[in-house]
Amino acid sequence: MKVILRNPRREVEVAGRRRVRELLKELDILPETVLVIRGDEMITGDTVVGDEDVIELRPVISGGRV
């Protein structure tokens, strides 16, 4: 599957089916720091994703010191 990451924007290829929470663990991304988007829908950690999917991991953390 194709995984789109931001800041900086980049794409990585990951082979095989697995649950979203396992994908995040492999990429060393904390679930609390991203929205997981497939197509135009958000999906939860137990959703199984596979080779045909395009997954965006959109960061949610922002800000300097206010």
Next chain:
Amino acid sequence: MKCRKCGGTAVLELRRHNAAFCRPDFIDFFRNQVAEAIRRHRMFTREEAVLVAVSGGKDSLALWDVLLQEGYSTTGLYLDLGIFDYSKESKARCEGFAAKHGARLLIVPVEQELGAAIPEVQSATRRPTCSACGLSKRYLMNRAALEHGFPVVATGHNLDDEAATLFGSILHWQTEPLARQSPALPSTHAKLVRRVKPLYRLSERETAAYAFLRRIDYIVDECPFAKGATSLMHKEILNRLEDVSPGAKHNFFFGFLEKGRPAFERLADVVLNECARCGQVTTGTLCGFCKLADQVKRAR
């Protein structure tokens, strides 16, 4: 995963609430949390005109969206920081949002007020960019509210922002900020408007989810100056804690509000004066913004 309320397919899991929600039920949950924040801290009434500080990011546009949906009387305030393409894009998002909702948006160019745009301030004053930016924003928000007759300014600070600020203050035992940090700062002087944070009960991931699910066009990319900011490091530390102990951020901040803040508040005794130059409120003779503008002027 199933929605806790309706049993439909969930789009977001909230581990700290031991729940997951579908789109409509999450949007309801989000609005209820904002309503609870406004009610609990008596932030504003439906009769008051609220100035909403918007940056083009997910938090402030989500906040403006909820307040519009709930029928509050709001005007947006965009402070143009002059941060290259980032400011151009974020301003366009705010203008687009305002146009879509038929809402009024005030735009204040910081350069005009300060004598320099934010990217030039550090070299002119040696003050860190994020600190000068924060000072300028707080000052200009208050002044714009006063000048346009708004009794209250609402900002998009979320639970992660508040927990990270608290963490930073505690690391250095800064007792003054600890006495002041609150979801609602009352007006303690005729020239200080009330400042409120209606999103303080919602995490950063929740505000991002709301913005996404409501199809709000917000700027996802980060401010170029935020890279490496201490607050981002504090957020990461707190998110690591949250990962192994869901609810850690909530307990940290809400516990402070209930038990910690009152103790620091008793220690604080601040005298408010009016700045000798601009007349805005300060604890000294000259306010922080006028000092900063002087430094900019001297460097030119």
